[in-house]
Amino acid sequence: xxxxxxxxxxxxxxxxxxxxxxxxxxxxxxxxxxxxxxxxxxxxxxxxxxxxxxxxxxxxxxxxxxxxxxxxxxxxxxxxxxxxxxxxxxxxxxxxxxxxxxxxxxxxxx
Amino acid sequence: xxxxxxxxxxxxxxxxxxxxxxxxxxxxxxxxxxxxxxxxxxxxxxxxxxxxxxxxxxxxxxxxxxxxxxxxxxxxxxxxxxxxxxxxxxxxxxxxxxxxxxxxxxxxxxxxxx
Numbered sequence: 381x382x383x384x385x386x387x388x389x390x391x392x393x394x395x396x397x398x399x400x401x402x403x404x405x406x407x408x409x410x411x412x413x414x415x416x417x418x419x420x421x422x423x424x425x426x427x428x429x430x431x432x433x434x435x436x437x438x439x440x441x442x443x444x445x446x447x448x449x450x451x452x453x454x455x456x457x458x459x460x461x462x463x464x465x466x467x468x469x470x471x472x473x474x475x476x477x478x479x480x481x482x483x484x485x486x487x488x489x490x
Numbered sequence: 491x492x493x494x495x496x497x498x499x500x501x502x503x504x505x506x507x508x509x510x511x512x513x514x515x516x517x518x519x520x521x522x523x524x525x526x527x528x529x530x531x532x533x534x535x536x537x538x539x540x541x542x543x544x545x546x547x548x549x550x551x552x553x554x555x556x557x558x559x560x561x562x563x564x565x566x567x568x569x570x571x572x573x574x575x576x577x578x579x580x581x582x583x584x585x586x587x588x589x590x591x592x593x594x595x596x597x598x599x600x601x602x603x604x
Contacts, residue, residue, distance in 0.1 A: 388530075410587060410590065411590050413593075415593075421597075422580065422595035422596060422597050422598060423533065423580070423582075423593075423595050424595070425592035425593060425594075428590060428591075428592075430590060467532060467533065469533075471587060471590060474587070476521075476538070476540050476546065476587055477523075477535055477538050477546070477548060478521075478523060478535070478538075478582075478584070478593060479535055479548075479549065480525070480532050480533040480534070480535075481532055482530065482531060482532035483532045483533075
């Protein structure tokens with residue numbers, strides 16, 4: 381089977397940096413993605429790591445270590461609008477299926 | 491530019507009734523997915539399709555059927571609805587496999603089975 385583990389909740393203050401970790405176990409691994417979902421809304425794509433290393437997109441960065449089956453999402457210069465749920469997802473079965481973790485709720489306070 | 495459109499947005503069903511949820515995408519994507527989202531459970535994959543005429547089971551397929559007769563449409567059917575199927579259903583599509591490209595989501599269908 382497959383499983384993804386990420387913390388259920390993280391809290392931080394505006395301007396801070398927060399890291400959301402994700403460990404995975406899956407067959408036919410095909411990369412790690414991150415999605416953001418605001419309350420009641422549709423998930424939206426943030427980043428993808430197919431190879432080991434760091435990918436940076438503005439205030440957000442994502443990291444992957446395939447040997448450790450581990451990745452993280454790094455959010456810098458936090459803003460109130462970053463309060464949302466964040467999901468890691470893996471391409472499973474050689475990438476034909478996209479499987480999500482249970483999500484991490486990030487609360488940013490002033 | 492519509493992207494992924496789900497129909498309907500809300501529905502209340504009685505136990506035992508049937509219904510079909512429609513997902514339509516206008517991006518010519520090969521891959522399409524149906525998920526359900528319940529509190530604390532994240533997004534769980536119900537069924538998916540890797541191209542027109544193909545379907546495959548995901549993590550929680552029981553009680554659901556799907557069809558992909560046209561590339562742009564992916565239908566999710568509930569033959570005999572049960573209260574346990576009360577959930578928010580999301581459809582998504584992507585150009586390439588497994589998250590290597592962005593998956594686009596519809597706005598969701600909020601289904602209540604009473």
